[in-house]
Every structure is written in C-alpha cells, then in structure tokens.
Amino acid sequence: MSEKSVTITFGTTIDNDMLDLITGFNQLLLENPFSGLMTTVPAYTTLTVFYDPLMVMLSDLPGEVGFEKVSAYLNKIACTQRKKTNQVANELVIPVCYGGDFGPDLLTVAQANHLTETEVIDIHTDGHYTIFMIGFVPGFAYMGGMAGRLSTPRKEVPTAKIPAGSVGIAGNQTGIYPMETPGGWQIIGRTPLKMFDVNRTQPSLLKGGDRVTFKAIDQAEFNAYVETGI
The missing domain is CATH 2.40.100.10 (Cyclophilin-like)
Incomplete structure (x- = not known):
C-alpha cells in the first residue's frame, strides 16, 4: 500500500465468516507483533498493517526491504493455524x-x-x-x-x-x-x-x-x- 503499510486481502465476500477470519488473524498478529508494528486497520475484506520502516529494516526479519520483511512475517503467521477471536462480542x-x-x-x-x-x-x-x-x-x-x-x-x-x-x-x-x-x-x-x-x-x-x-x-x-x- 505504501512504504509504511501492507494490505492483506482475504477474499471478496462480506459476511460473518470473513469477519471472523480477519478478526482472528488480526488478533494473532497483535498477540505476536513484529518489531516495528504500529497499528492495524481491519475492513470488510482486508487488513492493513502499518509499521515503522526504520525499525523493520533494523530487525532480523528475512528480506531486503521493509515490504519483503513484513510480507514474509505475515506469510509465516498465515501458515500457522488461523484462529477465530476468543473475545466475546459486545x-x-x-x-x-x-x-x-x-x-x-x-x-x-x-x-x-x-x-x-x-x-x-x-x-x-x-x-x-x-x-x-x-x-x-x-x-x-x-x-x-x-x-x-x-x-x-x-x-x-x-x-x-x-x-x-x-x-x-x-x-x-x-x-x-x-x-x-x-x-x-x-x-x-x-x-x-x-x-x-x-x-x-x-x-x-x-x-x-x-x-x-x-x-x-x-x-x-x-x-x-x-x-x-x-
């Protein structure tokens, strides 16, 4: 998305299953943040991850540039079991x-x-x-x-x-x-x-x-x- 953010697209449908998938992935990321993670913005079918480029470049994440490093990390946790949020909805x-x-x-x-x-x-x-x-x-x-x-x-x-x-x-x-x-x-x-x-x-x-x-x-x-x- 920019030199400070990556957007993950989960699909094209807008429903509760998509919401659970994005919420679960977001929770997993926030519980296991990489160095430089600033904030996340969930949407209908996407999750945008904002990060500090300098901190990412100084990290030991694999990759040559910030986008590669962050993308590699996101792909790594995506390969783990995606869990649904265990928070009770208000x-x-x-x-x-x-x-x-x-x-x-x-x-x-x-x-x-x-x-x-x-x-x-x-x-x-x-x-x-x-x-x-x-x-x-x-x-x-x-x-x-x-x-x-x-x-x-x-x-x-x-x-x-x-x-x-x-x-x-x-x-x-x-x-x-x-x-x-x-x-x-x-x-x-x-x-x-x-x-x-x-x-x-x-x-x-x-x-x-x-x-x-x-x-x-x-x-x-x-x-x-x-x-x-x-």
Whole structure:
C-alpha cells in the first residue's frame, strides 16, 4: 500500500465468516507483533498493517526491504493455524427516535420498498447487526445484517449537514453518523447516544465485531437521554 503499510486481502465476500477470519488473524498478529508494528486497520475484506520502516529494516526479519520483511512475517503467521477471536462480542442496544425531523428520509425508504413507515421501523428494530468496520469518519460503524427489504440507494445529491447520531441506510447497509458531517445515506432516525467522544477511554462507542440491535423510542425518551448527558 505504501512504504509504511501492507494490505492483506482475504477474499471478496462480506459476511460473518470473513469477519471472523480477519478478526482472528488480526488478533494473532497483535498477540505476536513484529518489531516495528504500529497499528492495524481491519475492513470488510482486508487488513492493513502499518509499521515503522526504520525499525523493520533494523530487525532480523528475512528480506531486503521493509515490504519483503513484513510480507514474509505475515506469510509465516498465515501458515500457522488461523484462529477465530476468543473475545466475546459486545452487544449493544441503540435507542433511536425514528421519523420526523430526526428521520427525514424515512418516507423515502418506505416508498422505495413499498412499505409503510411503521413497517420500516419494525423491520429495522427487528434486525441483529454486526459491526464489520469503522471508517469514513472516526467512529462511523458500517453494519451488516440489515434485511434486504429495507435496501435503498444512496441519495443522488448528498446532504450538506447530517446531525451526529443520525441513523441511515445506504444499499444493504445501515450505519450511524458519529458527528455532524456531509453524507449521502437515507436518514431514518437519530440516536441520543454519543457515538464518538474524545474524552472517553475508547472514543468510539462501537468497534469492529460488536453486535447491535435498535430500539425505537419517542421524543420524550430521546430528550431524557440527552438530559442525562450520555
């Protein structure tokens, strides 16, 4: 990828088996780091490994250049038994106030799928979602597991300002905007939870591998969450 990173491609499918494979390999690498390893970034079908080129070159890893040394190490551990993560996935319930000012595109999603707005809410809250990756902006969680009945294309013209906490749909994915930002997802609701806070030990409320369900709340409940400062 660059003089400071290598990207490993595990396949082309996006599913739970792929997530387990990448998570397991990532855990194995982090438990057995090479000299110079800085951080890793898991994605849908890839794992990018960032390293310090100088430390790698000073290491005794086989190879002439940094890429060869790191690649050789990654291939070596790939030949060992790839294990699935033994960490128990965090399960979170995300409260969402659907429709109205919080979900201006709820009707669009309903009409695109020949559903009522209530049916969209019921289907969305009935789902069980897996966080496959964090990207786009800090803390933005890409979730798999949404029912195909809710699949809706992105907007042709992105919205200039989408409020923090907005829950959106784009294609077969659903996600939550952790901060105010432009975006092209269809916004169906908003959560009062702080999805990203630099003052927390773990700034992002969600991380790869977490499991999420959504719970519908009304305006009064939304305000109550906000008042507690969660």
